[in-house]
Amino acid sequence: VRAVNRWRRFSALALANCLLLAGCAGAGQRVPAGLAGVGKLPRPASAWPQAGYDARHSSASAAIGPQQGRLRWSAQLAGDLTPGPVIGIDGSVLQASNSGVLYALDPATGKQRWHYDAKQGYGSDLSTSPAVLTDGTILWPGPLGTLYALTAHGTLAWRERLGDDLLSPAVAGAGRVYVADLSGQLTALEVGNGQHRKAWTLDLGDQDLASPTVGPDGTIYTVAGRYLVAVRDLGDRGVRRWRFRSKDKLEVSNAVSSDGIVMLGTNADKQYGIRSDGKQAWAYDKGEFTYSSSVITPSGKAYFGDNQGRLTVLAASDGKQLLRVQGSSTPRTASIWTSVAVDGRGDFYFATVTGRIYGFDPSGKQLFELDAGAAVHSYPAIGADGTLYFGTVAGKLLAIAPG
Numbered sequence: 001v002r003a004v005n006r007w008r009r010f011s012a013l014a015l016a017n018c019l020l021l022a023g024c025a026g027a028g029q030r031v032p033a034g035l036a037g038v039g040k041l042p043r044p045a046s047a048w049p050q051a052g053y054d055a056r057h058s059s060a061s062a063a064i065g066p067q068q069g070r071l072r073w074s075a076q077l078a079g080d081l082t083p084g085p086v087i088g089i090d091g092s093v094l095q096a097s098n099s100g101v102l103y104a105l106d107p108a109t110g111k112q113r114w115h116y117d118a119k120q121g122y123g124s125d126l127s128t129s130p131a132v133l134t135d136g137t138i139l140w141p142g143p144l145g146t147l148y149a150l151t152a153h154g155t156l157a158w159r160e161r162l163g164d165d166l167l168s169p170a171v172a173g174a175g176r177v178y179v180a181d182l183s184g185q186l187t188a189l190e191v192g193n194g195q196h197r198k199a200w201t202l203d204l205g206d207q208d209l210a211s212p213t214v215g216p217d218g219t220i221y222t223v224a225g226r227y228l229v230a231v232r233d234l235g236d237r238g239v240r241r242w243r244f245r246s247k248d249k250l251e252v253s254n255a256v257s258s259d260g261i262v263m264l265g266t267n268a269d270k271q272y273g274i275r276s277d278g279k280q281a282w283a284y285d286k287g288e289f290t291y292s293s294s295v296i297t298p299s300g301k302a303y304f305g306d307n308q309g310r311l312t313v314l315a316a317s318d319g320k321q322l323l324r325v326q327g328s329s330t331p332r333t334a335s336i337w338t339s340v341a342v343d344g345r346g347d348f349y350f351a352t353v354t355g356r357i358y359g360f361d362p363s364g365k366q367l368f369e370l371d372a373g374a375a376v377h378s379y380p381a382i383g384a385d386g387t388l389y390f391g392t393v394a395g396k397l398l399a400i401a402p403g
Contacts, residue, residue, distance in 0.1 A: 032234055038174050038233050039217050045132045045134045046087040047087040047381075048086050048087040050129060050131035050169065052211075052255065054171075055212075057254070058298055059339060062344040064386045064402060064403075065349060065386045068367070070401045072110075075112075077395050077397060078097055078395060081395055082127055083098070083378065084127055084168075087381060088136070090152055093105040093106075094130050097395065101118070103397075104154060116148070118142045118146070120143040120144055126165065127339075128166065128168045130169075135193070136151065137149055138150040138152070141166035144161070145161055146160065146166075147160045147169070163183050166180075167179065167253075168211035172214040175190055175191055180212050182208060186212065188200050188233055204222065204224035206224040207225055209249075210250060210251070213253065215260050216258060218233065219231065219260075220238070242277070242278035248268065252265050252293045255296040257300055257302070258298055259317070262276075263294040263316060264294065265290040266289060270286065281317075281319070284319040287308075290307065291335060292304050293379070295342070301313055301314075302316040307335040309331065312324045324364075325364045327358045330356060334354040335352065336352055338380060339379040351376035353375045356370070357369070370398075375394075378392070387399050
Protein backbone atom coordinates (compact mmCIF):
# COMPACT_ATOMS: atom_id res chain seq x y z
CA VAL A 1 0.00 0.00 0.00
CA ARG A 2 2.09 3.03 1.03
CA ALA A 3 4.73 4.05 3.55
CA VAL A 4 7.27 2.22 5.74
CA ASN A 5 9.93 2.65 8.39
CA ARG A 6 13.47 2.10 9.56
CA TRP A 7 14.61 -1.51 9.97
CA ARG A 8 17.18 -3.23 12.20
CA ARG A 9 18.32 -6.78 12.84
CA PHE A 10 16.20 -9.10 14.93
CA SER A 11 17.06 -8.44 18.58
CA ALA A 12 17.27 -11.11 21.24
CA LEU A 13 14.17 -9.66 22.86
CA ALA A 14 12.22 -9.74 19.58
CA LEU A 15 13.25 -13.36 19.06
CA ALA A 16 12.13 -14.24 22.58
CA ASN A 17 8.78 -12.57 21.91
CA CYS A 18 8.48 -14.50 18.68
CA LEU A 19 9.05 -17.80 20.43
CA LEU A 20 6.19 -16.99 22.78
CA LEU A 21 3.79 -16.75 19.85
CA ALA A 22 2.07 -19.99 18.88
CA GLY A 23 3.13 -21.21 15.45
CA CYS A 24 6.22 -18.97 15.17
CA ALA A 25 9.27 -21.08 14.35
CA GLY A 26 12.44 -20.15 16.24
CA ALA A 27 16.08 -21.20 16.27
CA GLY A 28 16.52 -24.96 16.18
CA GLN A 29 12.87 -25.59 15.32
CA ARG A 30 11.94 -27.41 12.14
CA VAL A 31 10.29 -25.13 9.59
CA PRO A 32 7.19 -26.83 8.14
CA ALA A 33 7.42 -27.67 4.44
CA GLY A 34 4.17 -25.91 3.60
CA LEU A 35 1.42 -26.59 1.09
CA ALA A 36 2.73 -28.12 -2.15
CA GLY A 37 2.41 -25.85 -5.17
CA VAL A 38 2.36 -22.54 -3.32
CA GLY A 39 5.25 -20.40 -4.56
CA LYS A 40 5.13 -21.88 -8.05
CA LEU A 41 3.06 -19.09 -9.52
CA PRO A 42 0.24 -19.94 -11.93
CA ARG A 43 0.23 -18.91 -15.58
CA PRO A 44 -0.75 -15.22 -15.73
CA ALA A 45 -4.44 -14.92 -16.51
CA SER A 46 -4.00 -11.72 -18.52
CA ALA A 47 -1.51 -9.04 -19.54
CA TRP A 48 -1.55 -7.59 -15.99
CA PRO A 49 -3.71 -9.78 -13.72
CA GLN A 50 -3.08 -8.37 -10.22
CA ALA A 51 -1.33 -5.71 -8.17
CA GLY A 52 2.35 -5.66 -9.10
CA TYR A 53 1.61 -8.09 -11.98
CA ASP A 54 2.15 -11.22 -9.86
CA ALA A 55 2.46 -12.44 -6.26
CA ARG A 56 6.17 -11.51 -6.20
CA HIS A 57 5.36 -7.90 -7.24
CA SER A 58 7.68 -8.12 -10.24
CA SER A 59 5.68 -5.42 -12.11
CA ALA A 60 7.30 -6.57 -15.36
CA SER A 61 5.49 -6.92 -18.69
CA ALA A 62 6.75 -8.52 -21.90
CA ALA A 63 4.97 -5.81 -23.92
CA ILE A 64 6.82 -2.73 -25.19
CA GLY A 65 5.45 0.39 -23.56
CA PRO A 66 5.19 4.09 -24.43
CA GLN A 67 8.14 6.08 -25.78
CA GLN A 68 6.50 9.47 -26.36
CA GLY A 69 3.87 10.03 -23.65
CA ARG A 70 1.03 10.31 -26.17
CA LEU A 71 -2.42 10.09 -24.53
CA ARG A 72 -4.56 7.45 -26.23
CA TRP A 73 -7.71 8.21 -24.26
CA SER A 74 -8.93 9.25 -20.84
CA ALA A 75 -12.09 8.13 -19.06
CA GLN A 76 -13.81 10.13 -16.34
CA LEU A 77 -15.07 7.82 -13.60
CA ALA A 78 -16.82 8.50 -10.30
CA GLY A 79 -14.51 8.93 -7.34
CA ASP A 80 -10.81 9.04 -6.55
CA LEU A 81 -8.86 6.42 -8.55
CA THR A 82 -6.33 5.55 -5.87
CA PRO A 83 -6.91 1.81 -6.51
CA GLY A 84 -4.68 0.49 -9.29
CA PRO A 85 -5.98 -0.90 -12.61
CA VAL A 86 -5.49 -4.48 -13.83
CA ILE A 87 -6.33 -6.22 -17.11
CA GLY A 88 -9.18 -8.73 -17.41
CA ILE A 89 -9.06 -12.01 -19.28
CA ASP A 90 -10.83 -10.39 -22.26
CA GLY A 91 -8.50 -7.38 -22.28
CA SER A 92 -10.86 -5.09 -20.35
CA VAL A 93 -9.20 -2.51 -18.13
CA LEU A 94 -10.55 -3.13 -14.63
CA GLN A 95 -10.49 0.01 -12.51
CA ALA A 96 -12.03 0.45 -9.06
CA SER A 97 -12.83 3.84 -7.58
CA ASN A 98 -13.05 4.97 -3.98
CA SER A 99 -16.76 5.50 -4.55
CA GLY A 100 -17.14 1.70 -4.37
CA VAL A 101 -17.60 0.92 -8.06
CA LEU A 102 -15.57 -1.47 -10.22
CA TYR A 103 -15.47 -0.53 -13.91
CA ALA A 104 -14.54 -2.58 -16.98
CA LEU A 105 -13.40 -0.37 -19.87
CA ASP A 106 -12.68 -1.12 -23.51
CA PRO A 107 -8.88 -0.94 -23.93
CA ALA A 108 -9.13 0.62 -27.41
CA THR A 109 -11.60 3.41 -26.64
CA GLY A 110 -11.98 3.74 -22.86
CA LYS A 111 -15.74 3.24 -23.16
CA GLN A 112 -17.47 1.42 -20.34
CA ARG A 113 -18.30 -2.23 -20.94
CA TRP A 114 -19.89 -2.80 -17.54
CA HIS A 115 -19.66 -1.73 -13.93
CA TYR A 116 -20.43 -3.30 -10.57
CA ASP A 117 -21.62 -1.00 -7.80
CA ALA A 118 -21.09 -2.17 -4.22
CA LYS A 119 -23.31 0.74 -3.12
CA GLN A 120 -20.80 1.73 -0.45
CA GLY A 121 -17.60 3.78 -0.65
CA TYR A 122 -14.25 2.72 0.71
CA GLY A 123 -13.45 3.66 4.27
CA SER A 124 -9.78 4.23 3.52
CA ASP A 125 -7.48 5.53 0.82
CA LEU A 126 -5.52 2.46 -0.31
CA SER A 127 -3.68 1.63 -3.52
CA THR A 128 -5.34 -1.76 -3.94
CA SER A 129 -6.18 -3.75 -7.08
CA PRO A 130 -8.41 -6.68 -8.09
CA ALA A 131 -6.89 -10.04 -9.02
CA VAL A 132 -7.88 -11.98 -12.15
CA LEU A 133 -7.90 -15.79 -12.13
CA THR A 134 -7.18 -17.99 -15.16
CA ASP A 135 -10.90 -18.81 -15.56
CA GLY A 136 -11.67 -15.08 -15.83
CA THR A 137 -12.99 -14.64 -12.30
CA ILE A 138 -12.25 -11.18 -10.87
CA LEU A 139 -11.52 -11.01 -7.14
CA TRP A 140 -12.21 -7.43 -6.11
CA PRO A 141 -11.27 -6.19 -2.62
CA GLY A 142 -14.38 -4.07 -2.26
CA PRO A 143 -15.84 -1.88 0.49
CA LEU A 144 -16.74 -3.03 4.01
CA GLY A 145 -14.07 -5.73 4.10
CA THR A 146 -15.83 -7.76 1.42
CA LEU A 147 -14.11 -9.76 -1.31
CA TYR A 148 -16.33 -9.85 -4.42
CA ALA A 149 -15.93 -12.58 -7.04
CA LEU A 150 -17.26 -11.39 -10.40
CA THR A 151 -17.38 -13.14 -13.74
CA ALA A 152 -15.50 -11.66 -16.70
CA HIS A 153 -18.82 -10.03 -17.66
CA GLY A 154 -19.36 -8.36 -14.28
CA THR A 155 -21.91 -10.74 -12.76
CA LEU A 156 -21.57 -11.51 -9.06
CA ALA A 157 -20.49 -15.13 -8.50
CA TRP A 158 -19.95 -14.95 -4.75
CA ARG A 159 -18.77 -12.65 -2.00
CA GLU A 160 -17.03 -13.21 1.31
CA ARG A 161 -16.87 -10.79 4.25
CA LEU A 162 -13.33 -11.09 5.61
CA GLY A 163 -12.98 -8.30 8.15
CA ASP A 164 -11.55 -4.78 7.93
CA ASP A 165 -10.67 -2.94 4.71
CA LEU A 166 -8.99 -5.38 2.34
CA LEU A 167 -5.62 -5.16 0.60
CA SER A 168 -4.78 -6.51 -2.85
CA PRO A 169 -5.17 -10.31 -3.19
CA ALA A 170 -2.11 -12.40 -4.08
CA VAL A 171 -2.70 -15.35 -6.45
CA ALA A 172 -0.09 -17.82 -5.27
CA GLY A 173 -0.55 -21.13 -7.10
CA ALA A 174 -2.16 -24.42 -6.05
CA GLY A 175 -5.59 -22.73 -6.30
CA ARG A 176 -4.57 -20.48 -3.43
CA VAL A 177 -5.29 -16.78 -2.92
CA TYR A 178 -4.11 -14.77 0.09
CA VAL A 179 -5.89 -11.65 1.30
CA ALA A 180 -4.86 -9.41 4.21
CA ASP A 181 -6.96 -6.74 5.88
CA LEU A 182 -6.15 -3.64 7.93
CA SER A 183 -7.00 -5.32 11.23
CA GLY A 184 -4.10 -7.76 10.78
CA GLN A 185 -5.98 -10.83 9.57
CA LEU A 186 -4.37 -12.90 6.79
CA THR A 187 -6.80 -15.27 5.06
CA ALA A 188 -6.07 -18.16 2.69
CA LEU A 189 -8.80 -18.98 0.19
CA GLU A 190 -9.06 -22.09 -1.96
CA VAL A 191 -10.54 -21.01 -5.30
CA GLY A 192 -11.39 -22.65 -8.61
CA ASN A 193 -14.24 -23.75 -10.88
CA GLY A 194 -16.42 -20.92 -9.64
CA GLN A 195 -16.17 -22.16 -6.06
CA HIS A 196 -14.30 -20.95 -3.00
CA ARG A 197 -13.52 -22.08 0.51
CA LYS A 198 -11.89 -20.21 3.37
CA ALA A 199 -9.00 -22.49 4.30
CA TRP A 200 -7.68 -20.55 7.32
CA THR A 201 -7.30 -17.13 8.89
CA LEU A 202 -4.24 -16.10 10.90
CA ASP A 203 -4.28 -13.18 13.32
CA LEU A 204 -0.98 -11.33 12.80
CA GLY A 205 -1.37 -9.34 16.02
CA ASP A 206 -1.30 -5.77 14.70
CA GLN A 207 -2.42 -3.55 11.83
CA ASP A 208 -1.43 -4.72 8.34
CA LEU A 209 -0.93 -2.08 5.63
CA ALA A 210 0.91 -4.26 3.08
CA SER A 211 -0.61 -6.47 0.41
CA PRO A 212 0.84 -9.98 0.78
CA THR A 213 3.57 -11.32 -1.48
CA VAL A 214 4.74 -14.91 -1.98
CA GLY A 215 8.33 -16.10 -2.22
CA PRO A 216 9.60 -18.91 -4.47
CA ASP A 217 9.66 -21.31 -1.49
CA GLY A 218 5.99 -20.60 -0.76
CA THR A 219 6.56 -18.25 2.18
CA ILE A 220 3.93 -15.51 2.43
CA TYR A 221 5.16 -12.05 3.45
CA THR A 222 3.12 -9.24 4.93
CA VAL A 223 3.39 -6.85 7.88
CA ALA A 224 1.96 -6.42 11.36
CA GLY A 225 2.64 -3.06 12.98
CA ARG A 226 6.45 -2.84 13.18
CA TYR A 227 7.10 -6.37 11.92
CA LEU A 228 7.68 -8.03 8.59
CA VAL A 229 5.93 -11.38 9.08
CA ALA A 230 6.80 -14.59 7.23
CA VAL A 231 3.96 -17.15 7.13
CA ARG A 232 3.86 -20.74 5.92
CA ASP A 233 0.66 -22.30 4.56
CA LEU A 234 0.16 -25.81 5.97
CA GLY A 235 -3.08 -26.42 4.12
CA ASP A 236 -5.53 -26.26 7.00
CA ARG A 237 -3.72 -23.53 8.94
CA GLY A 238 -1.13 -20.80 8.58
CA VAL A 239 1.88 -20.57 10.91
CA ARG A 240 4.40 -17.79 11.47
CA ARG A 241 7.93 -18.75 10.44
CA TRP A 242 9.58 -15.61 11.82
CA ARG A 243 9.11 -11.90 12.40
CA PHE A 244 11.60 -9.14 11.56
CA ARG A 245 11.23 -6.02 13.69
CA SER A 246 11.56 -2.48 12.40
CA LYS A 247 11.97 0.67 14.46
CA ASP A 248 8.76 2.18 13.10
CA LYS A 249 5.41 1.15 11.69
CA LEU A 250 5.35 -0.44 8.22
CA GLU A 251 2.97 0.79 5.54
CA VAL A 252 4.06 -0.28 2.03
CA SER A 253 4.09 -3.62 0.29
CA ASN A 254 7.31 -5.50 -0.30
CA ALA A 255 8.60 -7.39 -3.33
CA VAL A 256 10.36 -10.75 -3.55
CA SER A 257 13.16 -11.67 -5.95
CA SER A 258 13.33 -14.98 -7.81
CA ASP A 259 16.01 -16.12 -5.32
CA GLY A 260 13.98 -15.13 -2.25
CA ILE A 261 15.29 -11.70 -1.24
CA VAL A 262 12.50 -9.51 0.20
CA MET A 263 12.95 -5.77 -0.37
CA LEU A 264 11.43 -3.46 2.23
CA GLY A 265 10.97 0.29 2.00
CA THR A 266 11.01 2.41 5.13
CA ASN A 267 9.83 5.73 6.47
CA ALA A 268 13.39 6.56 7.46
CA ASP A 269 16.64 6.62 5.49
CA LYS A 270 17.05 2.91 4.77
CA GLN A 271 15.89 0.35 2.23
CA TYR A 272 16.49 -3.27 3.22
CA GLY A 273 16.95 -6.67 1.66
CA ILE A 274 15.85 -9.56 3.89
CA ARG A 275 16.70 -13.21 3.19
CA SER A 276 14.09 -15.95 3.32
CA ASP A 277 15.44 -17.01 6.75
CA GLY A 278 14.59 -13.58 8.20
CA LYS A 279 18.16 -12.26 8.32
CA GLN A 280 19.23 -8.94 6.82
CA ALA A 281 21.09 -9.37 3.52
CA TRP A 282 21.84 -5.69 2.93
CA ALA A 283 20.85 -2.12 3.79
CA TYR A 284 20.84 0.81 1.39
CA ASP A 285 21.01 4.40 2.61
CA LYS A 286 18.46 6.20 0.47
CA GLY A 287 18.40 9.39 2.55
CA GLU A 288 14.61 9.75 2.47
CA PHE A 289 11.46 7.86 3.40
CA THR A 290 9.19 6.25 0.84
CA TYR A 291 5.47 5.76 0.21
CA SER A 292 6.24 3.73 -2.93
CA SER A 293 5.83 -0.05 -2.75
CA SER A 294 8.82 -2.08 -3.89
CA VAL A 295 9.21 -3.88 -7.23
CA ILE A 296 11.73 -6.58 -8.17
CA THR A 297 11.80 -7.77 -11.79
CA PRO A 298 12.74 -11.35 -12.76
CA SER A 299 16.14 -10.00 -13.85
CA GLY A 300 16.84 -8.98 -10.23
CA LYS A 301 16.44 -5.21 -10.55
CA ALA A 302 14.70 -3.62 -7.57
CA TYR A 303 12.82 -0.32 -7.98
CA PHE A 304 11.31 2.18 -5.54
CA GLY A 305 10.41 5.86 -5.40
CA ASP A 306 10.87 8.26 -2.52
CA ASN A 307 9.42 11.48 -1.13
CA GLN A 308 12.03 13.63 -2.87
CA GLY A 309 10.73 12.58 -6.29
CA ARG A 310 13.63 10.22 -7.01
CA LEU A 311 13.36 6.75 -8.49
CA THR A 312 16.13 4.36 -7.45
CA VAL A 313 17.13 1.03 -9.01
CA LEU A 314 19.17 -1.46 -6.95
CA ALA A 315 20.50 -4.96 -7.46
CA ALA A 316 18.18 -7.10 -5.33
CA SER A 317 20.99 -9.55 -4.54
CA ASP A 318 23.30 -7.10 -2.75
CA GLY A 319 21.59 -3.68 -2.61
CA LYS A 320 24.12 -2.02 -4.94
CA GLN A 321 22.77 1.12 -6.61
CA LEU A 322 22.40 0.68 -10.36
CA LEU A 323 20.57 3.89 -11.21
CA ARG A 324 18.84 6.92 -9.69
CA VAL A 325 16.69 9.29 -11.76
CA GLN A 326 14.42 12.26 -11.23
CA GLY A 327 11.91 13.73 -13.64
CA SER A 328 12.98 16.92 -15.41
CA SER A 329 10.08 18.90 -13.90
CA THR A 330 9.96 17.14 -10.55
CA PRO A 331 10.94 19.31 -7.55
CA ARG A 332 12.26 17.75 -4.35
CA THR A 333 8.80 18.18 -2.84
CA ALA A 334 7.13 16.04 -5.55
CA SER A 335 6.82 12.68 -3.82
CA ILE A 336 6.47 9.40 -5.69
CA TRP A 337 3.62 7.43 -4.14
CA THR A 338 3.06 5.09 -7.06
CA SER A 339 4.84 1.84 -7.67
CA VAL A 340 6.81 1.24 -10.88
CA ALA A 341 5.87 -0.65 -14.06
CA VAL A 342 8.62 -2.09 -16.28
CA ASP A 343 8.15 -3.09 -19.93
CA GLY A 344 9.78 -5.78 -22.05
CA ARG A 345 12.63 -3.51 -23.12
CA GLY A 346 13.43 -2.48 -19.55
CA ASP A 347 11.84 0.97 -19.84
CA PHE A 348 10.16 1.95 -16.59
CA TYR A 349 7.25 4.21 -15.64
CA PHE A 350 6.11 6.04 -12.50
CA ALA A 351 4.17 9.15 -11.46
CA THR A 352 4.25 11.85 -8.78
CA VAL A 353 1.80 13.47 -6.40
CA THR A 354 2.20 16.65 -8.47
CA GLY A 355 0.54 14.84 -11.38
CA ARG A 356 3.52 14.14 -13.66
CA ILE A 357 3.87 10.75 -15.37
CA TYR A 358 7.37 9.76 -16.50
CA GLY A 359 8.97 7.15 -18.71
CA PHE A 360 12.69 6.33 -18.59
CA ASP A 361 14.86 3.91 -20.55
CA PRO A 362 17.14 1.40 -18.77
CA SER A 363 20.13 3.77 -18.97
CA GLY A 364 18.22 6.52 -17.12
CA LYS A 365 17.40 8.66 -20.16
CA GLN A 366 14.00 10.34 -19.81
CA LEU A 367 11.66 9.24 -22.58
CA PHE A 368 8.71 11.49 -21.80
CA GLU A 369 6.84 13.54 -19.25
CA LEU A 370 3.06 13.80 -19.28
CA ASP A 371 0.83 16.11 -17.26
CA ALA A 372 -1.88 13.92 -15.68
CA GLY A 373 -3.92 16.94 -14.60
CA ALA A 374 -4.15 15.79 -10.97
CA ALA A 375 -2.17 13.89 -8.36
CA VAL A 376 -1.40 10.25 -9.11
CA HIS A 377 -1.46 7.76 -6.22
CA SER A 378 -2.59 4.77 -8.27
CA TYR A 379 -0.22 1.93 -9.11
CA PRO A 380 0.20 1.41 -12.90
CA ALA A 381 -0.53 -1.45 -15.29
CA ILE A 382 0.64 -2.28 -18.82
CA GLY A 383 -1.74 -3.81 -21.36
CA ALA A 384 -1.01 -6.56 -23.89
CA ASP A 385 -0.27 -3.99 -26.62
CA GLY A 386 1.99 -1.90 -24.38
CA THR A 387 -0.57 0.74 -23.36
CA LEU A 388 0.26 2.19 -19.94
CA TYR A 389 -2.59 2.90 -17.49
CA PHE A 390 -2.62 5.29 -14.53
CA GLY A 391 -5.54 6.62 -12.45
CA THR A 392 -5.70 10.07 -10.86
CA VAL A 393 -7.30 11.41 -7.68
CA ALA A 394 -9.61 13.49 -9.92
CA GLY A 395 -11.26 10.27 -11.17
CA LYS A 396 -9.60 10.03 -14.59
CA LEU A 397 -8.12 6.84 -15.96
CA LEU A 398 -5.38 7.68 -18.46
CA ALA A 399 -4.30 5.33 -21.27
CA ILE A 400 -0.86 6.26 -22.63
CA ALA A 401 -0.25 4.82 -26.11
CA PRO A 402 2.70 2.53 -26.84
CA GLY A 403 5.38 3.52 -29.35
